[in-house]
Amino acid sequence: MNKRTFIKTTALAGAAGLVGSSLHAAEKALQTVSASGFSLPFLPYAYDALEPHFDTMTMEIHYSKHHQAYVNNLNKALDGTAALELPIEEICKNISKYPMVVRNNGGGHYNHTFFWSILKQTNNDLPVGKLKAAIESKFSTLQAFKDEFSKAALSRFGSGWAWLIVNEKKELQIVSTPNQDNPLMDIAEVKGTPVLALDVWEHAYYLKYQNKRADFVAAYWNVIDWKVAEENFTKAIK
Numbered sequence: 001m002n003k004r005t006f007i008k009t010t011a012l013a014g015a016a017g018l019v020g021s022s023l024h025a026a027e028k029a030l031q032t033v034s035a036s037g038f039s040l041p042f043l044p045y046a047y048d049a050l051e052p053h054f055d056t057m058t059m060e061i062h063y064s065k066h067h068q069a070y071v072n073n074l075n076k077a078l079d080g081t082a083a084l085e086l087p088i089e090e091i092c093k094n095i096s097k098y099p100m101v102v103r104n105n106g107g108g109h110y111n112h113t114f115f116w117s118i119l120k121q122t123n124n125d126l127p128v129g130k131l132k133a134a135i136e137s138k139f140s141t142l143q144a145f146k147d148e149f150s151k152a153a154l155s156r157f158g159s160g161w162a163w164l165i166v167n168e169k170k171e172l173q174i175v176s177t178p179n180q181d182n183p184l185m186d187i188a189e190v191k192g193t194p195v196l197a198l199d200v201w202e203h204a205y206y207l208k209y210q211n212k213r214a215d216f217v218a219a220y221w222n223v224i225d226w227k228v229a230e231e232n233f234t235k236a237i238k
Helices: 003-015 025-032 056-078 088-093 100-117 129-139 142-155 213-220 226-236
Strands: 160-167 172-178 192-199
Touching (some): 129 226, 142 213
Antiparallel strands (some): 160 172
């Protein structure tokens, strides 16, 4: 998010009330957004909204500390440049033109912003519409897709992300990226438009799951907003 969306974001945050037992993220966002450059996105649910799958403390620290640090470092790295006026997606698509500090922190900002957008307490909802059909066509069954995605998340050595993307052939593909890289980047091994993402950095799960990344990956299937994923897929195949 850059300053062109700042007014819209703060208006949405101001309109949101307190939800759940924890401090609503909208209130936190109002404390952290900046009037220039990039800022934290509005988080449309409380920190405890994804319990018991994603715990409250991890969500609060992940959003208000880790993501905020990426935003702060990105703004500092781009201070005084025209890039502060660009959408983060455009920066990612041309990331080879920027120094590593922008790649790391710009990627961190985009990746987390996307991640928050596809999370929801879903009670075992399933894929819908064109995405459902595409998953079944590509992977045969939903379970086969989940197994392959989980494998990508579990086999990523160290820190990184697992993604479901629409690749350059307009086909679904599962990929993983190291650190804060993403498939939008022009340096990505496989380029494409994200449909789903899972953060497998330890800070995303260690407080609840310790070293049990597999348990965290299994929990992820309970908090996917498949409606948003369907919207992402529909836009990507146009």
